[in-house]
Amino acid sequence: xxxxxxxxxxxxxxxxxxxxxxxxxxxxxxxxxxxxxxxxxxxxxxxxxxxxxxxxxxxxxxxxxxxxxxxxxxxxxxxxxxxxxxxxxxxxxxxxxxxxxxxxxxxxxxxxxxxxxxxxxxxxxxxxxxxxxxxxxxxxxxxxxxxxx
Numbered sequence: 844x845x846x847x848x849x850x851x852x853x854x855x856x857x858x859x860x861x862x863x864x865x866x867x868x869x870x871x872x873x874x875x876x877x878x879x880x881x882x883x884x885x886x887x888x889x890x891x892x893x894x895x896x897x898x899x900x901x902x903x904x905x906x907x908x909x910x911x912x913x914x915x916x917x918x919x920x921x922x923x924x925x926x927x928x929x930x931x932x933x934x935x936x937x938x939x940x941x942x943x944x945x946x947x948x949x950x951x952x953x954x955x956x957x958x959x960x961x962x963x964x965x966x967x968x969x970x971x972x973x974x975x976x977x978x979x980x981x982x983x984x985x986x987x988x989x990x991x992x
Contacts, residue, residue: 845946891978
């Protein structure tokens with residue numbers, strides 16, 4: 844099942860880069876950007892994470908949370924976040940259960956986990972879905988969607 848605009852962000856729990864349990868219900872009350880990406884420390888994913896980092900204050904000024912999710916381990920996320928000074932939450936979806944819950948498709952003929960960004964309002968209703976393997980386009984599209992709210 845693939846989430847669509849107008850759907851509510853499903854409830855889920857995952858460990859963050861510090862090993863703490865993150866609950867999606869904590870996003871209620873503020874706009875949120877949840878982006879799924881293929882892998883820590885790859886060229887495209889690093890560029891995407893650093894672009895979110897560089898514009899993080901813009902998202903924060905609009906009251907929005909930014910959450911990155913991949914199937915990398917907690918320790919991989921911890922190193923990735925530290926190395927690139929990422930100020931937002933990275934979640935470890937090692938089982939790919941949450942990726943499946945959202946219905947994130949695979950890219951490159953099923954060889955690479957997909958890269959999809961979801962923007963939800965403060966009630967958790969999805970207002971924008973951006974599915975593209977082009978990493979940098981996700982940030983500008985997410986920011987535009989948040990500004991429209």
